[in-house]
Amino acid sequence: MSHFTKQVEENYLKALFKLKSREIKKVNNIALATYMELNPATVLEMMRKLADKNLVQVLPDKSIQLTETGERKAILIIRKHRLWEVFLVDKLKYKWNEVHDLAEQLEHIESDDLVNRLEEFLKFPAFDPHGDPIPDKNGKIKLNATIPLNLGKKGKTYTVKSFAETEDAFLDYLTNINIQPGTKITVLDLYEYDGSSSVQINNNKLHISEKVAQNILVQLKK
Amino acid sequence: MSHFTKQVEENYLKALFKLKSREIKKVNNIALATYMELNPATVLEMMRKLADKNLVQVLPDKSIQLTETGERKAILIIRKHRLWEVFLVDKLKYKWNEVHDLAEQLEHIESDDLVNRLEEFLKFPAFDPHGDPIPDKNGKIKLNATIPLNLGKKGKTYTVKSFAETEDAFLDYLTNINIQPGTKITVLDLYEYDGSSSVQINNNKLHISEKVAQNILVQLKK
DNA sequence: ATAATATATTTGGGATACCAAATATTTTTC
DNA sequence: GAAAAATATTTGGTATCCCAAATATATTAT
16 A cells, blocks of 8 residues: 555545535535546546445445445544644634645644544634534534525524635635624525525625525524 | 655655764665665665756765755755654643654645744744754754764763654663653763663663664763 | 675566546436 | 437556666675
């Protein structure tokens, strides 16, 4: 096994986990290849290897699923990623929208003990800087019942909890329009035509696209 | 360029730097291959690639040298390594002899900004947990005039400053015999026959081999 | 100086992760 | 149900990093 096989493998597992939590429909070869920006042939080849290792399962309808082992691995990588993000923001004073790429590197550092010590050092944070829950060392994730903002109801006010997308371009946009976990958003109008909506944030009115609203996860304000 | 080319390259540069600081004689292909536990053919091939990139130079006598650029890169990797070691010991409460392998992973995280922030977070430490100096962000190394313990004089007392070897087996041994940076060692006797010596550490007499003594770097106690 | 030894280099090959293009197969649409 | 579109798979090929074994070239010892 090459030195870097493990890191590559981890990227596939993580991608599968993310796609699964993000999409309703089944994850197929093309979807995974598109998401990972890889050639379908490459992905197919790798799926066979991962299936041999009992990390994924290809169902008769060709959809790809993580096995229990695979999902567990994926969750532990995400745990690492999110804990490192907390470190970068809390200790090294990075902004919450600057840390994704660094955490993407740090998540591959191989040592369970290190992650557990990091968690303790950070005082067992429940959420990362984007508001996503941090799985515990057994892979348990506290659920944070949220809906995407585009399913919000006209006139209601919601609290931003987390985001379904962690690309820098998206996070930069959010910073720009002043949205972060904890922000209160009131849905003023929903436009069926393109799925966009008009919202109010701290006395500012704003128009946001469906794509953006889908990636903002909120809870009804009590 | 593959994803991991950079990491591989960094390992070669670091190995060359370490060999250079450790040995008097020239570093040749075999020495480097032996040190890195790689086949000479592999190393030769890589030296050509690194020479093309102006990171190393192969002299007419076949000895291998880092170029200025190569050395600079090597030093910055060592800087990262040592800063992460401080983090692991000071913040995550690792013992100083447990951190080498983890730092070996962390040193490849790619971000100058991250290292500089880490340094600031750690309050600009001058030495790592093994007593080795931490280069500054420009690659400057504070020198710590030391001699290997095997060159110590009978009857003199020395202060342990750092170590010339960072393998776990060696560090474990040191922990066992209670030697760390700061420890005072008195040379009681030197045996020419095998280069071993008899020393006193905190009222305990101890016999150490030449190999061990060579890797313990000390300063005469004032 | 020659044999023995050490070092350097070449040659041919392997594993991993990737791709583009061709070919199957399945699904959708009309 | 046939054509079009989407998806899946195969095939042939690339780059990187690695090795073992053969060969060439130095170096050392006698």
